[in-house]
Amino acid sequence: MRAAVYRRFGGPDVVQIDEVATPEPGPDEILIRVHATTVSAADHRSRARDIPRGLTLPSSLVLGFRRPKRPVLGMDAAGVVAAVGSEIDEFSVGDEVVAMLGSRFGGHAEYAIAAKGDAIVHKPRALDFAAAASIVFGGITAQAFLNQVDVRKGTRVLVNGASGAVGASVVQLAAAVGAHVTGVTSAANSEMVRSLGAQRTIDYAEHDFSADGCVYDVVVDCVGNAPVRRIRASVARGGAVLLIAGDLRSLLLARRDARRYGITVVTAPGRYRAEDLKHVFQLAEEGVLRPTIDRVYSFDDIAEAHRYVDTGRKRGSVVVQVCEALAAGPSRCSTKRA
Ligand SMILES: NC(=O)c1ccc[n+]([C@@H]2O[C@H](COP(=O)([O-])OP(=O)(O)OC[C@H]3O[C@@H](n4cnc5c(N)ncnc54)[C@H](OP(=O)(O)O)[C@@H]3O)[C@@H](O)[C@H]2O)c1
Incomplete structure (x- = not known):
């Protein structure tokens, strides 16, 4: 699959689209074909090691000390379930879902893994993937x-x-x-x-x-x-x-x-819970909570999305469109090379 990979900490240019192995879901995991994700403040902080004062050491345990532990960023994903492990009964292949991947990361790729117990919910039909992705990080x-x-x-x-x-x-x-x-x-x-x-x-x-x-x-x-x-x-x-x-x-x-x-x-959000994401999307479906999208980038331009987020001036979310849905039939990746 194609993924936006960063193999060292640094500026936006350390992020490059690369071919990597598609992750295999374990028994309690879900494989999501990612349609949209965001470049969040957390992605910026992780990539640039722009960590609040005094927190570099503890954050390195998650992010890595010398080089990134998890080379694919992306804390959120909106997409379609591509495969489910044997212990998953709430979601089936083909379901449209949104997930907060949190420090698991991995949303900046054609496929991402979420696990049972993560904040994963069905995407409301009224929202497209970009709108849904824009809500996850800030909302939850x-x-x-x-x-x-x-x-x-x-x-x-x-x-x-x-x-x-x-x-x-x-x-x-x-x-x-x-x-x-x-x-x-x-x-x-x-x-x-x-x-x-x-x-x-x-x-x-x-x-x-x-x-x-x-x-x-x-x-x-x-x-x-x-x-x-x-x-x-x-x-x-x-x-x-x-x-x-x-x-x-x-x-x-x-x-x-x-x-x-x-x-x-x-001082902390506690564990990200599906019921919170459900509540947030319920409000979005009712029109009470509006998606706030600043800019939308294609997957190929994800480094540019990082560059914009680095300004610290984004309004709401910066969305990256990874794959796009066809009106009928399976999804395809808009950025896939022919
Ligand atoms: N503790 C956690 O678990 C947790 C979870 C998520 C996020 N966070 C942190 O929460 C923070 C906010 O995240 P975010 O996603 O909302 O960030 P963001 O979208 O990048 O925030 C950008 C916004 O900040 C505003 N801003 C910048 N300087 C400002 C100032 N001095 N006063 C008022 N507004 C200012 C900018 O508005 P103007 O252009 O108008 O200045 C811009 O719209 C980040 O530091 C992130 O790392 C923590």
Whole structure:
């Protein structure tokens, strides 16, 4: 099969399309013919080793020390089940599915493996593969963090980095339950963030949300520049901070900060669960959660997709179309050489 392979850490050009062996599903695994995937912030971080301060060592255990442990990136996949192991009964060959592969990676290839217990769900018919892929990474991360706090009608939620894949999902999921959402974003993305359900936006270039006296019940940091020590005055007593992009120091101080300031500090999404992905796609099917696609690249141009993601300026998701579905009959890879 063709896969986007990186054999050393570095810039976008380390990613090359190569022929590699098609993975064989084990008894508890599913082989997905990938139609669409995304280049996410996690792919950027992994490839470039752009890891939050202090976390390089622990992340190397997963990513590799000298060279990449898993040479195919891609944390998500939307596609068609091509084969199932003997222990799989929830999915059959031909099913259209979406999966969060997480640190298993492998979505940037014509075929990817997901395992029983991973977050895999049937793709809603109303969404095409590109739209479905665009929802997975941000949607499940946002839901996994939000599960750990109480967000409901009237909860004051501030989302720092509201226009990224995760931020855009947090805005929509919080707005969907009636929270009052403030999005911290550049002026250029303010309109987009409002269109996703934020009642208010703050331009970070003009205004420091942590210094204006406003208080929120839940502050969600999707940028990594809002550690508790900087923003504690903006968090209501009994409130919460979700450190989606925290560095080692923030993570180590989380318990102490929580005790000291009487707040909840959440530092990890926990296990990615199928029920969360199901919920997110249910909302997408109902039109409550909109796919937020910035750009779509062909598989052959995946290095360009990485180059764009490296800017740190993407709005929502950057999708890569790997194979395309034919109106009738089997899928084919649009980028396959004749
Ligand atoms: N803990 C976990 O398990 C977990 C899981 C998933 C993701 N993450 C992390 O969460 C972070 C967000 O992920 P993502 O996918 O949403 O990233 P992303 O899509 O790459 O975020 C890009 C967005 O960030 C905005 N941004 C950049 N600097 C900003 C600032 N100073 N203030 C406000 N917004 C700013 C940009 O908007 P402008 O152009 O308007 O500035 C852009 O729209 C990443 O660091 C990622 O590694 C962690």
